[in-house]
Amino acid sequence: MKKVDIVVVGGSAAGLTAAITARLHYPKKTILLIRQEKQVPIPCGIPYIFGTVGTPAKNLIPDTPLEKNSVELLMAEATDIDRKARVLKTDKEDVQFDRLIIATGSRPIMPPIPGSDKQGVHAILKDVDYLAGLQKKIAAAQDIVIVGGGFIGIEFADEIRKSGEKNVTVVEILDHCLGLAYDREFCEEMGKIVESRGVKLLTSTKVEAIEGGESVQSVKVSGGKTLKADLVLLSIGATANVDLAKKADLRIGLTGGIAVDRTMKTSDENIFACGDCAEKISFFGGAPSPLKLASIATHEARIAGANLFGIRRENCGTVGVWATAVGEFAIGTAGLTEEMARRKGYQTVTASIEGPNRHPGCMPGAENTKVKLVFEASSGILLGGQVSGGGVVGELTNAVSACVQRRMTAEEIAMFQIGTHPALTASPIAYALVNAAEMAIGQMKKGS
Amino acid sequence: MKKVDIVVVGGSAAGLTAAITARLHYPKKTILLIRQEKQVPIPCGIPYIFGTVGTPAKNLIPDTPLEKNSVELLMAEATDIDRKARVLKTDKEDVQFDRLIIATGSRPIMPPIPGSDKQGVHAILKDVDYLAGLQKKIAAAQDIVIVGGGFIGIEFADEIRKSGEKNVTVVEILDHCLGLAYDREFCEEMGKIVESRGVKLLTSTKVEAIEGGESVQSVKVSGGKTLKADLVLLSIGATANVDLAKKADLRIGLTGGIAVDRTMKTSDENIFACGDCAEKISFFGGAPSPLKLASIATHEARIAGANLFGIRRENCGTVGVWATAVGEFAIGTAGLTEEMARRKGYQTVTASIEGPNRHPGCMPGAENTKVKLVFEASSGILLGGQVSGGGVVGELTNAVSACVQRRMTAEEIAMFQIGTHPALTASPIAYALVNAAEMAIGQMKKGS
Numbered sequence: 055m056k057k058v059d060i061v062v063v064g065g066s067a068a069g070l071t072a073a074i075t076a077r078l079h080y081p082k083k084t085i086l087l088i089r090q091e092k093q094v095p096i097p098c099g100i101p102y103i104f105g106t107v108g109t110p111a112k113n114l115i116p117d118t119p120l121e122k123n124s125v126e127l128l129m130a131e132a133t134d135i136d137r138k139a140r141v142l143k144t145d146k147e148d149v150q151f152d153r154l155i156i157a158t159g160s161r162p163i164m165p166p167i168p169g170s171d172k173q174g175v176h177a178i179l180k181d182v183d184y185l186a187g188l189q190k191k192i193a194a195a196q197d198i199v200i201v202g203g204g205f206i207g208i209e210f211a212d213e214i215r216k217s218g219e220k221n222v223t224v225v226e227i228l229d230h231c232l233g234l235a236y237d238r239e240f241c242e243e244m245g246k247i248v249e250s251r252g253v254k255l256l257t258s259t260k261v262e263a264i265e266g267g268e269s270v271q272s273v274k275v276s277g278g279k280t281l282k283a284d285l286v287l288l289s290i291g292a293t294a295n296v297d298l299a300k301k302a303d304l305r306i307g308l309t310g311g312i313a314v315d316r317t318m319k320t321s322d323e324n325i326f327a328c329g330d331c332a333e334k335i336s337f338f339g340g341a342p343s344p345l346k347l348a349s350i351a352t353h354e355a356r357i358a359g360a361n362l363f364g365i366r367r368e369n370c371g372t373v374g375v376w377a378t379a380v381g382e383f384a385i386g387t388a389g390l391t392e393e394m395a396r397r398k399g400y401q402t403v404t405a406s407i408e409g410p411n412r413h414p415g416c417m418p419g420a421e422n423t424k425v426k427l428v429f430e431a432s433s434g435i436l437l438g439g440q441v442s443g444g445g446v447v448g449e450l451t452n453a454v455s456a457c458v459q460r461r462m463t464a465e466e467i468a469m470f471q472i473g474t475h476p477a478l479t480a481s482p483i484a485y486a487l488v489n490a491a492e493m494a495i496g497q498m499k500k501g502s
Numbered sequence: 503m504k505k506v507d508i509v510v511v512g513g514s515a516a517g518l519t520a521a522i523t524a525r526l527h528y529p530k531k532t533i534l535l536i537r538q539e540k541q542v543p544i545p546c547g548i549p550y551i552f553g554t555v556g557t558p559a560k561n562l563i564p565d566t567p568l569e570k571n572s573v574e575l576l577m578a579e580a581t582d583i584d585r586k587a588r589v590l591k592t593d594k595e596d597v598q599f600d601r602l603i604i605a606t607g608s609r610p611i612m613p614p615i616p617g618s619d620k621q622g623v624h625a626i627l628k629d630v631d632y633l634a635g636l637q638k639k640i641a642a643a644q645d646i647v648i649v650g651g652g653f654i655g656i657e658f659a660d661e662i663r664k665s666g667e668k669n670v671t672v673v674e675i676l677d678h679c680l681g682l683a684y685d686r687e688f689c690e691e692m693g694k695i696v697e698s699r700g701v702k703l704l705t706s707t708k709v710e711a712i713e714g715g716e717s718v719q720s721v722k723v724s725g726g727k728t729l730k731a732d733l734v735l736l737s738i739g740a741t742a743n744v745d746l747a748k749k750a751d752l753r754i755g756l757t758g759g760i761a762v763d764r765t766m767k768t769s770d771e772n773i774f775a776c777g778d779c780a781e782k783i784s785f786f787g788g789a790p791s792p793l794k795l796a797s798i799a800t801h802e803a804r805i806a807g808a809n810l811f812g813i814r815r816e817n818c819g820t821v822g823v824w825a826t827a828v829g830e831f832a833i834g835t836a837g838l839t840e841e842m843a844r845r846k847g848y849q850t851v852t853a854s855i856e857g858p859n860r861h862p863g864c865m866p867g868a869e870n871t872k873v874k875l876v877f878e879a880s881s882g883i884l885l886g887g888q889v890s891g892g893g894v895v896g897e898l899t900n901a902v903s904a905c906v907q908r909r910m911t912a913e914e915i916a917m918f919q920i921g922t923h924p925a926l927t928a929s930p931i932a933y934a935l936v937n938a939a940e941m942a943i944g945q946m947k948k949g950s
Contacts, residue, residue: 071931078944099862099924106866106925113862115931337919349922349930356916356940367917375921384926414547414561418554419893445867448926449897452918452935456904459919468804469815470900471785471907473823474797476547477554478832478896482797483519483563487900492804496526 057150058086060362061142062125063132063298064157065089066097066180068329068351070115072155075359077123079366083152085125088132088144093182097348100178101206103185104192105213110185132158135302137322153324153362156299156312157355160292160330160346165201169264175286178206193217195285199273200224201261202290203231205378208244210287211253212380223254223281225261225273232378237391237426239406240440247383256281292346294331307333308342316368318358326362328354337371337459338390338437339398345374375455377441377448382421386451389438389458392428401431403464405493411446413474413481423450425486427467429494434463439487446479453487464498467491505598506534508810509590510573511580511746512605513537514545514628516777516799518563520603523807525571527814531600533573536580536592541630545796548626549654551633552640553661558633580606583750585770601772601810604747604760605803608740608778608794613649617712623734626654641665643733647721648672649709650738651679653826656692658735659701660828671702671729673709673721680826685839685874687854688888695831704729740794742779755781756790764816766806774810776802785819785907786838786885787846793822823903825889825896830869834899837886837906840876849879851912853941859894861922861929871898873934875915877942882911887935894927901935912946915939 060083062073073087095103099113107113120127130146135154142149162177164170174195176188192198192214200207203226211222224231230241231248249255260276264286273281294311296304305313305321311333318326329351336343350372357367377386395402405427412420423443430437439454441447457467468491474482508531510521521535543551547561555561568575578594583602590597610625612618622643624636640646640662648655651674659670672679678689679696697703708724712734721729742759744752753761753769759781766774777799784791798820805815825834843850853875860868871891878885887902889895905915916939922930 067929067931074931075940078940079947096862096924096929098922098929099865102862102865102924107862107864112864119931347921349920349933352930352933353917353919356936367913370917373919375919377921377923377926379923379925384923386921386923386926388921414544414550414555416555416560417547417550445893445926446897448921448923449894449901451921452927453897453901453904455919455921456901456908460904460908460910462904462908465815469801469818471801471821471823471903472797473795473825473834473836473896473899473903474546475825475827475832475834475896476544476550477827478825478834478893479900481515481544481546482800483515483522483567485797485800488800488804492523492526499527 055141055148055150059083059152060085060155061149061151062087062155062157063142064159064329065091065094066115066157066159066329067348068159068355069157070119071352071355072157072328072359073125074119074123075356076362077125079360080363086128086149087120087125088128088130090129090131091181092129095180095182095185097180100180100185101209101213104189104210105216110182110189132298135298137302140324153326155358156320156325156327156331157329158295158298158331161295162288163291163293165288165290167261167264169266169270170288172264172266172270173268174270174284175264175288177288191285195220197221197282198285198287199281199283200287200289202226202288203255203257204234204289204291205232207289208232208248208380209378210289212248212251215252223256225259225275226255226257227260229258231255231257236385236387236440237393240385240442243442244380244383244385247380251381292330296331299327299331309333309344317361317365318354318369319361326358328358334372337373340371343372345372347376349375373455373458375451377451382444384444384447385440385442386447387438387440388451388455390428391438391440395428395437400437402437403429403431403494403497405490405497407486407490407493409480409484409486411443411480413476413484417476423480423486425490427490427494429464431498434465434498435461436464436467464491464494468495503589503596503598507531507600508533508603509597509599510535510603510605511590512607512777513539513542514563514605514607514777515796516607516803517605518567519800519803520605520776520807521573522567522571523804524810525573527808528811534576534597535568535573536576536578538577538579539629540577543628543630543633545628548628548633549657549661552637552658553664558630558637580746583746585750588772601774603806604768604773604775604779605777606743606746606779609743610736611739611741613736613738615709615712617714617718618736620712620714620718621716622718622732623712623736625736639733643668645669645730646733646735647729647731648735648737650674650736651703651705652682652737652739653680655737656680656696656828657826658737660696660699663700671704673707673723674703674705675708677706679703679705684833684835684888685841688833688890691890692828692831692833695828699829740778744779747775747779757781757792765809765813766802766817767809774806776806782820785821788819791820793820795824797823821903821906823899825899830892832892832895833888833890834895835886835888836899836903837884838876839886839888843876843885848885850885851877851879851942851945853938853945855934855938855941857928857932857934859891859928861924861932865924871928871934873938875938875942877912879946882913882946883909884912884915912939912942916943
């Protein structure tokens with residue numbers, strides 16, 4: 055039987071990063087990564103296959119990091135774990151391990167909508183062949199309904215519109231797209247952009263049934279309306295893939311992920327889990343968190359991979375940092391929105407600043423940039439920030455994220471030493487992150 | 503005599519920000535800002551007047567923030583301070599004050615080069631009329647020599663090339679442009695970009711004399727070479743304008759700025775100073791720092807403005823964060839470079855990561871982005887970071903700056919929860935800031 059020090063099951067963002075991290079921290083150990091897929095799609099890049107990038111073949115995670123880090127690759131399906139014997143069973147061969155990392159990811163949630171088993175109704179699977187097939191079906195379709203207006207839904211909608219003059223409708227049960235992740239003003243701004251690009255956005259609307267014969271012909275929504283549809287995409291979220299863990303009797307958490315402690319260890323001390331398959335807790339208060347993102351997966355993988363033979367890192371909980379873009383307009387979020395913070399029971403003080411991200415504002419490439427910061431009222435600690443604007447939104451959100459993670463106060467952010475340049479940022483007088491903190495300080499003073 | 507609670511002398515980045523901050527922290531005080539200029543140029547935007555922006559009239563700091571914050575404006579020259587009576591004398595009227603903030607900025611250093619008093623030799627003054635005149639002279643010139651290859655020098659060179667087919671040569675005494683601010687590899691990369699845009703870059707070269715009759719005709723440089731020149735620009739740095747402070751017998755610091763403590767208070771407890779005119783110390787070790795940047799000025803102004811009637815903030819020293827861009831290529835720096843750190847006596851571990859700032863790398867707008875981090879070897883604390891690439895460099899540098907200011911260790915940066923998006927950032931697997939920290943951890947382990 056094959057014997058390896060470290061076995062990783064899963065080859066997407068979490069599995070690959072866990073293997074690379076293990077190599078870095080344990081240079082002399084043998085490492086095997088087991089995955090089913092011949093080729094692994096970049097998860098966040100999947101919507102872009104259907105427009106900007108054009109083919110699943112250009113959206114692949116390369117295998118070179120495995121080779122460069124001396125990680126052996128086995129394409130096989132992991133079927134069971136003999137925990138006592140430390141043996142992973144696969145459909146190809148069994149592998150004896152010292153430490154195991156489970157990174158089996160997630161699967162799309164299939165909603166209990168009547169008719170969702172009809173031909174022409176598709177979930178979004180992270181599988182290259184499936185995506186290539188889906189691309190052909192989308193190319194042939196004319197009336198497309200997307201169920202779910204989260205970021206996957208709106209990114210798919212906009213990309214499909216790029217690929218041809220199709221009739222694309224997004225149906226969202228909440229009163230705004232992205233409603234779970236951003237405060238209303240950001241959702242509204244993004245909603246307008248999405249609509250300006252020819253996508254129909256039906257909010258506060260529930261899908262009641264998918265209708266037709268063998269194939270979908272229409273989608274019946276709340277309010278008695280029926281949408282013509284020859285293709286339906288389901289994008290209402292993902293659920294942890296815990297088949298292997300359940301079979302091995304590992305503990306499962308409250309949100310359905312594999313239960314892990316702060317070191318990413320499962321209920322078996324030789325088995326770790328990370329990424330979409332692992333249970334998460336929030337950075338704010340520690341309650342279970344349903345968030346699933348590739349960037350969270352790699353963060354957890356860097357913890358799991360380092361801790362295999364001695365604890366070196368702990369997970370402080372999921373902050374929740376991400377961005378999305380439609381056309382030239384992008385929004386990003388780090389930590390809690392005002393709405394989330396209130397729902398969690400925080401007393402908040404918020405401040406928003408907007409202005410051009412160049413100085414003077416007539417510099418080429420100037421785009422209006424908005425920063426909203428949410429502080430805990432009594433301590434002044436930053437709970438979260440949202441950013442909207444152009445191409446700088448991704449990294450500006452990461453600067454906000456650094457402030458959130460270090461639990462910086464409004465006072466500390468007001469004292470943030472920023473760098474500025476006419477062609478790259480707002481002016482130092484008007485820099486939004488710092489000025490929003492100052493504005494919040496003013497409000498806290500008035501309140502006290 | 504006019505009586506005001508708070509008087510600010512100087513209307514550029516420091517003065518304006520100090521006045522706004524004072525308003526925020528002291529809502530009921532009367533505030534007067536005194537400046538000589540009718541209109542104030544945005545300091546960092548000055549090079550762009552000569553190409554991209556096209557006129558000084560489009561590069562002005564607006565007066566609206568003064569109005570919005572109920573700050574009275576007096577256009578006058580402050581001539582002296584009667585410290586005992588707390589009276590500021592001006593060429594218009596005298597003003598009795600409770601607290602005074604001096605933000606008189608800096609002046610260009612005039613090098614002791616023979617012939618530098620000839621017609622056609624120009625320093626760069628922050629004065630709208632002067633800049634409008636300079637613009638006409640540059641338009642009429644054909645052979646332009648710029649003395650000094652710091653960021654002002656290369657920005658001017660590139661902008662002048664944009665305004666017409668001129669022969670532009672930058673003469674730099676160090677062996678690279680930007681040599682005082684970036685490590686060699688970044689300077690070399692920027693040097694190539696500058697040259698690719700038609701600017702001649704003469705490094706390791708000293709200007710020995712400016713020659714001609716009444717007007718400049720040529721510039722004699724080391725090595726016996728003579729450069730034809732009908733216009734010479736001097737951009738070798740700036741020196742604090744301390745005329746008013748000296749006249750009032752305030753203490754002057756080691757680098758020639760007005761001496762201030764960490765609260766930005768001068769040797770007179772009712773007088774504060776901030777910006778280019780104030781003495782600075784480094785965030786790293788506390789030695790005097792010669793840095794002068796608008797973003798440092800606004801940081802100091804936020805301290806001075808808040809502390810006028812009770813200490814609320816302290817200056818932890820100048821980190822040194824800034825970026826520059828030529829064409830589509832930008833570089834940014836926060837904190838110490840490897841070279842600076844070594845010169846200060848730190849043992850360092852560095853790590854550099856580069857890759858596309860999109861994922862997959864074929865996404866439109868993908869540019870190669872490089873991040874270099876410099877850590878203190880034994881503690882693992884981040885001393886500085888440099889970034890090169892495209893439009894995201896400004897905000898990515900600010901994310902690095904947050905890590906430097908919070909004295910984050912390599913371990914903490916490796917655990918940084920970043921947000922990523924295909925159209926906005928590198929992939930979460932390859933995110934340079936985090937991966938450079940992981941790489942440094944690997945090196946520190948090997949070293950220990």
